[in-house]
Amino acid sequence: xSPADAPMEVPAGFLFSAVAAGIKASGRxxxxxxxxxxxxxxxxxFTTNRVVAAPLEVDRQHLKRSRGRVSSVIxxxxxxxxxxxxxxxRDCEQVCREAARLLKVRAESVFPSSTGVIGVRLPAxxxxxxxxxxxxxxxxxxxxxxxxxxxxxxxxxxxxxVSRCVRAGSESxxxxxxxxxxxxxxxxxxxxxxxxxxxxxxxxRDLQALLRPVCxxxxxxxxxxxxxxxxxxxxxxxxxxxGVSLRGPGVCRQFAQALNxxxxxxxxxxxxxxxxxxxxVRLRIEQARNRQEALQIARTIAHSPLVKTAxxxxxxxxxxILAAAGRAGIALDPRRINIFCGDLQLCRGGVxxxxxxxxxxxxxxxxxxxxRVQLGRGRVSLDFLTCDLTTEYVHINADYTT
Numbered sequence: 001x002s003p004a005d006a007p008m009e010v011p012a013g014f015l016f017s018a019v020a021a022g023i024k025a026s027g028r029x030x031x032x033x034x035x036x037x038x039x040x041x042x043x044x045x046f047t048t049n050r051v052v053a054a055p056l057e058v059d060r061q062h063l064k065r066s067r068g069r070v071s072s073v074i075x076x077x078x079x080x081x082x083x084x085x086x087x088x089x090r091d092c093e094q095v096c097r098e099a100a101r102l103l104k105v106r107a108e109s110v111f112p113s114s115t116g117v118i119g120v121r122l123p124a125x126x127x128x129x130x131x132x133x134x135x136x137x138x139x140x141x142x143x144x145x146x147x148x149x150x151x152x153x154x155x156x157x158x159x160x161x162v163s164r165c166v167r168a169g170s171e172s173x174x175x176x177x178x179x180x181x182x183x184x185x186x187x188x189x190x191x192x193x194x195x196x197x198x199x200x201x202x203x204x205r206d207l208q209a210l211l212r213p214v215c216x217x218x219x220x221x222x223x224x225x226x227x228x229x230x231x232x233x234x235x236x237x238x239x240x241x242x243g244v245s246l247r248g249p250g251v252c253r254q255f256a257q258a259l260n261x262x263x264x265x266x267x268x269x270x271x272x273x274x275x276x277x278x279x280x281v282r283l284r285i286e287q288a289r290n291r292q293e294a295l296q297i298a299r300t301i302a303h304s305p306l307v308k309t310a311x312x313x314x315x316x317x318x319x320x321i322l323a324a325a326g327r328a329g330i331a332l333d334p335r336r337i338n339i340f341c342g343d344l345q346l347c348r349g350g351v352x353x354x355x356x357x358x359x360x361x362x363x364x365x366x367x368x369x370x371x372r373v374q375l376g377r378g379r380v381s382l383d384f385l386t387c388d389l390t391t392e393y394v395h396i397n398a399d400y401t402t
Contacts, residue, residue, distance in 0.1 A: 008142040009163040011174035011199035013038055013239025015138035018151035021130035023078035023116070023123060029151035031130050033099075034073040034195065035138045039109065040237040042070040043207035045215055047232035053082035054092045054122075055112040056233065062096070062108040068204025070237055071109040073195065074099050074127075075152045077180075081114040081122040082230040091124035098128045102135050113193055115154055115180065115231055145176065152180045152193060160269040164258040168251050173200040173242040175255070177262040181270045192219065194266060196236040200255055202246035210256055211236050218263035221295070222271050222385040223302045271385045276392030279311050282370045283386055289378035293330050298384035300328035301373070308389035316360035318346035325373060336376025342369060 014034055021031040044063060046056050063070075074095060081088045092112050100107040114122065138144070149159035160179040165172055181192035196211075215234055236259075238246075246252055271280050283302055288294035301307055304324040310317040318339045326332060334350035341363050345353045363369060 008145065008161055009165045009174045009176060010140065010142055010145050011176055011197050011239060011241070012140075013040070013199050013241030014145075014176075014197050014237075015140055016144035016148040017134050017138040018147040019130050019134045019137065021076065021123075021126045021134075023076055023126060025078075029147065030077045031127060031134055032075045032077075032148040032151035033134050033138060034148060034197065034237075035103065035135065036071055036237065036239050038239060038241065039069050039071045039105075040239045041202060041204045041207060042068050042111070042238075043204055043211045043236045044111075045211060045234045047230060049230050049232070051083065051230045053080050053114055053118075053231045054084060054088040055081055055114045056231065057089060058092045058096065059111055059113075059233070062111060065108040066106070068207075069109055070111045070235075071105040072099060072103055073111045073113065073235065073237075074131075075113040075115070075148075075193065076122070076127055077114075077152050077154050078116040079114060079120055079122050080116045080118045080231050083119045084121055088122055091122040094124050095127050095131075098131055099135070102131055111235060113152075113231070113233055113235075115152065115193055118230060145178065149178045149180075152178075154180065155275055156180050157273055160266055160273065162262045162265040162269070164262055166254050166258050168244045168248060168254060171242065171244050173198060173244040173251075173255070175200075175258045175262055177266050179266045179270060181273075192232045192234075192270065194219065194234040194263070196234070196259070196262065197239075198237070198255075199239050199242035200244050200246055200251070201240040201242070202238045202255075206246055206252075207236050207238055210252075210259060214256070214260050214263050217260065218267045221298075221383065222267045223299065267385060271387055274387050274393075276390040276394075277387040278367070278390055279314075279364070279388040280368045281311055281386050281388070282368070283384045284370060284372045284381065285384065286372060286374045286381045287376050287378055288380040288382065290380055291382060293377075294375075294380055294382035295384070297325050297328045297330060297332075297373070297375070298382060298386075300324050302384060302386035305389060308387070311364065311388035312390045314361050314364035316341060316346055316355075316357060316364060318352075321371070321373065322347060322350065325375075332375060332377070336374075338372075338374040338376070340372040340374075
């Protein structure tokens with residue numbers, strides 16, 4: 001059974017809900033919440049874009065004031081609340097205050113998120129009007145969690161949900177990951193929002209220490225279009241309701257492994273559902289001197305329109321890959337570079353290898369495949385998940401606001 005087909009496990013201590021607040025023109029659900037009645041410890045990572053949406057500014061302030069405690073998450077889709085000035089910040093804070101009043105908690109324990117169109121004023125009055133019904137409808141279980149996942153979608157074609165239940169001695173803990181993102185994906189920690197819910201006991205400091213390296217190996221190693229969003233957020237919440245402590249014997253290792261698996265699978269789900277994507281490409285950079293060098297070369301190749309359109313056409317044009325690697329800002333020796341599509345070698349020592357073009361084309365027609373680039377510089381390897389660039393992507397984004 002694939003991870004996407006596995007039954008959803010929902011951690012204890014979390015309630016979920018979703019409603020249609022009237023933000024999306026379609027009338028579909030566009031406002032979601034996760035409520036933690038006992039509160040949760042939190043860790044978060046945000047976009048590195050210097051243009052930052054109002055909710056991210058509020059989130060940073062709230063996490064600092066609450067010392068990493070969160071009692072609820074409020075997410076709206078259809079409006080990014082970015083580039084909206086002081087008014088956008090006030091709108092976000094108004095939503096937090098009203099949610100806090102209804103939940104009888106402090107406003108700084110509310111974590112807001114937004115996703116959608118940039119530069120349009122957030123209809124805070126619609127959200128405030130919808131909050132009582134949203135909160136009253138919060139429930140435990142997989143159906144409620146799935147409603148949360150569906151409500152935060154924008155151009156996504158499907159919800160992205162991955163979970164794990166892990167035995168820890170005589171007890172167990174659950175980790176649930178929910179993400180949205182199909183375009184504007186180039187996390188630098190797409191519009192990418194990721195929420196990770198667990199019932200393990202852990203401090204904000206310990207959660208933060210685990211979250212960053214996992215994100216570096218998952219969400220920071222994917223790209224659809226090279227655009228870093230203004231709203232990228234990864235939030236990890238621990239309710240402690242399972243009674244299993246992160247500091248118990250062997251538990252930290254088990255949790256880190258589960259967190260890594262969930263985030264990597266969510267990364268795959270994001271790329272697979274990319275706007276207009278026909279081919280998911282696992283780009284493997286081998287024989288680099290260090291990870292940063294490998295990442296820099298992977299990103300340059302993955303962001304090349306010429307490379308991505310060749311992949312869209314299942315064209316084994318290895319010269320475009322070689323040229324992209326050569327402009328990545330690394331002192332490469334082309335005579336050491338080898339390029340493979342799966343096991344089929346296209347380039348040897350920086351020049352054409354003898355290969356069957358029909359066989360290469362047949363390999364590249366597959367919906368998922370691997371491209372390997374050997375640099376001949378060291379022993380470090382890195383996997384980077386990316387995709388092709390199709391006319392459908394252009395149509396989706398050309399018509400996004402009109």
